[in-house]
């Protein structure tokens with residue numbers, strides 16, 4: 001829960017006399033007695049003003065309860081049902097998926113990439129999210145990639161994790177990976193995790209792995225193929241596409 005601190009100005013109670021601090025003037029002979037400054041009375045119109053309500057207007061998301069915490073901060077309640085966030089900002093849960101990937105190329109694997117797409121209807125922030133590459137041999141994560149540099153993806157927008165030689169459209173955010181062999185050939189898994197560590201998408205490729213549901217397994221292989229594994233429809237099965245399309249709409253399966 002995020003608490004918004006308030007900057008409180010020290011002030012006297014209404015009608016209370018205030019004594020300004022003494023000032024020292026270097027020109028004054030220090031031998032002369034200092035004159036006590038007069039007491040000041042706060043103006044009445046200031047006393048008539050009610051203390052401002054930090055929850056009016058509320059900094060919370062519309063419809064979320066705003067609460068002042070012991071006079072020093074603001075706390076927002078839970079986001080409306082079906083939305084996620086800290087109460088100050090709420091949004092529908094992100095709908096992101098692994099849309100295409102290429103783990104194996106003819107010869108050296110110097111064109112590996114993973115493409116992510118926002119298949120939801122709202123912009124999705126990838127701050128705090130990560131991709132984990134899981135070694136099927138021991139179920140350990142052998143590489144984790146923070147997706148923070150991608151920022152926010154608009155609906156339908158792509159982001160790519162790719163080796164330096166992979167050409168990606170200029171407008172598509174890309175996280176550059178090592179030059180070769182950063183994406184194992186399987187059987188392994190790719191997991192896309194949200195900021196809370198929940199899996200948004202998961203694919204098992206290059207064979208089968210125990211402990212993973214059948215629907216997470218990619219049925220086609222890309223053994224040294226020039227193409228890629230691509231989803232044609234959101235959430236749909238992967239097909240072996242002849243043309244890799246990192247950062248661009250996927251094409252259909254090979255004939």
Ligand SMILES: [Ca+2]
Nearest residue numbers: 103109183184
């Ligand atoms: Ca590889």
Ligand SMILES: [Ca+2]
Nearest residue numbers: 245248249250
């Ligand atoms: Ca693509």
